[in-house]
Amino acid sequence: xxxxxxxxxxxxxxxxxxxxxxxxxxxxxxxTALIEDAAIGDYVLVHVGYALNKLSEDEAQxxxxxMREGGLLGEELAEITEGSQ
Amino acid sequence: xxxxxxxxxxxxxxxxAATIAEEAKGGHDYYFMEFCGGHTHAIFRYGVQDLMPxxxxxxxxxxxxxxxxxxxxxxxxxxxxxxxxxILCSYGDMMRVPGTRQRSLIKAKADGADIRMVYSTMDxxxxxxxxxDRQVVFFAIGFETTTPPTAVAVLQAEKEGLKxxxxxxxxxxxxxxxxxxxxxxxxxxxxxxxxxxxxGPSHVSAxxxxxxxxxxxxxxxxxxxxxxxxxxxxMQSVLMLIRQIKEGRCEVENEYTRVVTRDGNLKAxxxxxxxxxLRESFEWRGLGPVANSALRLKEKYAFYDxxxxxxxxxxxxxxxxxxxxxxxxxxxxxxxxCKLFGTVCTPDNPMGSCMVSSEGACAAYxxxxxFRNKDQAKQTEIA
Numbered sequence: 047x048x049x050x051x052x053x054x055x056x057x058x059x060x061x062x063x064x065x066x067x068x069x070x071x072x073x074x075x076x077x078t079a080l081i082e083d084a085a086i087g088d089y090v091l092v093h094v095g096y097a098l099n100k101l102s103e104d105e106a107q108x109x110x111x112x113m114r115e116g117g118l119l120g121e122e123l124a125e126i127t128e129g130s131q
Numbered sequence: 132x133x134x135x136x137x138x139x140x141x142x143x144x145x146x147x148a149a150t151i152a153e154e155a156k157g158g159h160d161y162y163f164m165e166f167c168g169g170h171t172h173a174i175f176r177y178g179v180q181d182l183m184p185x186x187x188x189x190x191x192x193x194x195x196x197x198x199x200x201x202x203x204x205x206x207x208x209x210x211x212x213x214x215x216x217x218i219l220c221s222y223g224d225m226m227r228v229p230g231t232r233q234r235s236l237i238k239a240k241a242d243g244a245d246i247r248m249v250y251s252t253m254d255x256x257x258x259x260x261x262x263x264d265r266q267v268v269f270f271a272i273g274f275e276t277t278t279p280p281t282a283v284a285v286l287q288a289e290k291e292g293l294k295x296x297x298x299x300x301x302x303x304x305x306x307x308x309x310x311x312x313x314x315x316x317x318x319x320x321x322x323x324x325x326x327x328x329x330x331g332p333s334h335v336s337a338x339x340x341x342x343x344x345x346x347x348x349x350x351x352x353x354x355x356x357x358x359x360x361x362x363x364x365x366m367q368s369v370l371m372l373i374r375q376i377k378e379g380r381c382e383v384e385n386e387y388t389r390v391v392t393r394d395g396n397l398k399a400x401x402x403x404x405x406x407x408x409l410r411e412s413f414e415w416r417g418l419g420p421v422a423n424s425a426l427r428l429k430e431k432y433a434f435y436d437x438x439x440x441x442x443x444x445x446x447x448x449x450x451x452x453x454x455x456x457x458x459x460x461x462x463x464x465x466x467x468x469c470k471l472f473g474t475v476c477t478p479d480n481p482m483g484s485c486m487v488s489s490e491g492a493c494a495a496y497x498x499x500x501x502f503r504n505k506d507q508a509k510q511t512e513i514a
Binding site: 047048049050051052054070077079080081082089091093094095096098099101102103105106108109110112113114116 | 132133134135137138143146147150167168169194195196197222224250251252253254272273274276277279280283332333334335337338359360363364366367370386387388389390396398399402488490
């Protein structure tokens with residue numbers, strides 16, 4: 047129920063607070079009543095036909111970096127294990 | 132898909148798994164409640180449980196709005212369509228949930244009631260516009276994520292003067308449920324179940340922010356990590372929880388920063404505050420009555436309140452006998468502890484809400500078949 051899908055805004059209609067998003071090539075009209083300043087090219091989380099929030103590209107990258115960093119220990123472990131064999 | 136595929140990367144998952152295994156060493160068991168059904172499904176669909184060391188356990192929470200809706204409210208919705216002749220608009224998730232005597236919306240529809248599945252509140256408004264001579268009721272369910280679209284629909288109906296539109300409000304609140312669970316005897320010291328920390332809601336938090344959990348984390352001394360719905364999000368959040376516990380911290384941390392901020396979506400919150408207010412008490416399936424855990428329309432918007440527009444009769448609503456959904460929703464039993472699971476209760480013939488909903492714990496166990504592997508392993512052992 048709370049699932050929401052990231053989709054890219056391809057056009058905006060400010061007159062009725064809607065936008066067209068592209069989801070894997072499928073175009074869908076959604077409401078932008080819940081977010082500020084919807085703009086073409088923004089990635090938004092779509093939930094029951096509404097854009098719930100914008101996604102932050104910088105934060106997504108930061109999280110991925112953290113995950114890869116968090117995994118370093120695993121890599122080191124593998125190296126140690128390989129080294130001891 | 133951007134923002135999805137990169138959070139399912141197998142190589143990163145393997146490294147994270149190794150790190151978690153290393154950090155979780157030390158003889159302690161860790162019990163983490165994933166509040167949301169979305170997390171339960173990520174854990175089973177992507178095999179996250181299998182990547183965890185044996186001492187890291189997931190406790191499945193009540194975060195599936197379809198699952199926690201008491202049978203009585205579903206029976207009321209059927210009554211709105213059948214007795215009052217309204218067009219009842221419902222999200223698809225709700226259609227096959229069995230009510231009293233196994234009666235679901237889809238069965239009532241088959242019997243002639245005008246029940247329509249909608250994707251969005253905008254669709255329900257359109258149905259109201261297209262049917263000016265009929266009453267149209269939107270069956271509003273869901274957590275904080277799904278509440279703002281309901282508020283928008285009520286404001287839109289008022290703006291357009293749609294007099295035949297009303298809403299049957301069943302929106303529930305997450306932080307109240309977390310407090311209720313931790314106050315229950317089940318999770319008291321020495322009780323039958325245990326929680327050491329929470330994987331906090333993803334999209335609920337996108338709306339309300341991470342701030343509303345801070346009081347609970349401090350009061351109950353349980354760490355909370357707001358966690359995205361992708362498998363790497365779940366693993367990273369588990370790691371963050373283990374580190375908090377090892378360092379003796381009980382804070383609200385945010386793993387899902389690409390969407391969630393501390394304050395959340397202020398515009399959505401303002402719309403909800405305009406239209407809805409707290410209910411003193413609301414019954415949750417499994418948890419019973421929970422204080423200040425749900426919303427209703429404000430007096431100002433009473434005209435759009437289906438509970439005021441229609442007289443809803445008192446009725447004897449009943450759960451399916453032997454169904455363990457209530458205990459599963461409280462996190463004290465697993466689907467495999469229910470004797471109906473996989474025997475009479477399957478997604479094709481669901482007895483309880485946890486098997487119907489795509490986010491229910493029973494559906495997750497059944498769909499991804501992991502319980503079968505365990506059965507096979509047991510049989511091999513015996514052989």
